[in-house]
Amino acid sequence: MKILLIEDNINIGKSLKESLEKNGYELIVKTSLSLARKYLESTKPNLIILDISLPDGNGFDFFKNVIKKINIPTIILTAFDSEEDIVNGLNMGADDYLTKPFSIKELIARINKILKINKNIIKVKDITYDFDKMIVYKNNIPLSLTPLELQLLNLLFLNLNHVVSRSMILDTIWNLTGNDVDDHTVTVYFNRLKKKLDSDIVNTLKGIGYRIDEE
Amino acid sequence: MKILLIEDNINIGKSLKESLEKNGYELIVKTSLSLARKYLESTKPNLIILDISLPDGNGFDFFKNVIKKINIPTIILTAFDSEEDIVNGLNMGADDYLTKPFSIKELIARINKILKINKNIIKVKDITYDFDKMIVYKNNIPLSLTPLELQLLNLLFLNLNHVVSRSMILDTIWNLTGNDVDDHTVTVYFNRLKKKLDSDIVNTLKGIGYRIDEE
DNA sequence: TTCTAAAGTTACAATTTAGTTACAAATAAA
């Protein structure tokens, strides 16, 4: 498990590296937002620990503009301990917010919790979908889906509990801005997908789209 | 959303009740573990806020022996602020751990996070409308509406507390700039919709339009 | 209170939509 620490205080970086490695994590430390951004271009860590006050900018903005888009769980770790900052950080979508000075053990406990929750595996009824591996299992037995079927299912799982419209599907999977496109293709694909899944996890909303619900 | 607070300090109970109710939550307060246990026999709240030091026992044990078994998300809220207690509480499986004195706003932000509050749900009387799933529930039982009926209702919910005129309906749903269009179609649709909803949430304003009011 | 226009109600035929199956073209693998 890879954790990225964005923090300019070198002492914190050093002591965290030691503690986290003892707990089986790999810690990468970046001391500025620009270095972090560069790192994130080529690597996707499992979790980010983010300081707010950094030499080349503000962590809140970085969270909103960069991290949210690539969807990596984040703990904000900062000296900014005002109620407003904490509430703001949490409401922005940070998975946790810790104020300095902090307990390393507590941080590790909170990291463990978040990584446990943010497993990239979703199970709905008898179907298990692994986002990282892009594998679909039915009762733990891998299904063989074609690339397009997989993309389709991926889109549905990415929008778990949300309706995905046919036009969005055509747009995302076929890169077509649905106007005079053959709409039936979507129907046929869902038919194939449903047959392979042999499970009623895919809901059809006539005239609207398709949806998978969490249980 | 029902939240159970297990806490013997009556002042905390009172101020939390007020704040949480402002945020759309229902708070039930129990001042001892035995009372809480009794309550949990007949009801399943969506979240529990648990104090540790209670007149008839220890919150940690209660969490392990009672709450974990019925699997309800829990925030531990206590004066026990030692690193050991915090780590212990989190590792036991509590969803969060806050120490007293605490900020009510932060608590609410953490509650929201845990409940993953979906702001895209509106409830009016016995009808619940889920914008994400595009489902309408009557007393939590899904109604089967046709696409146009759903669009119609969607329009009314989007304009909650505001009148939607017939011409706007024709314009939005039927893409017609209402002139010589058959106006009665709208009437018929509202008739069908009202019949399915079997609830008096849709108000008719003769000569003006239709409206749904928040409670 | 009466009258009238607006809204409610019911029934039905026409249309739309999704599901299904089959097949040929395109692509990838042996």
Added chain:
DNA sequence: TTTATTTGTAACTAAATTGTAACTTTAGAA
């Protein structure tokens, strides 16, 4: 190159949705 797999299209079926017409009721103005 041959073979297998994947992909897009077409034709058909079944079912639900939709719009209209004809008739009734209601609310508010005169």
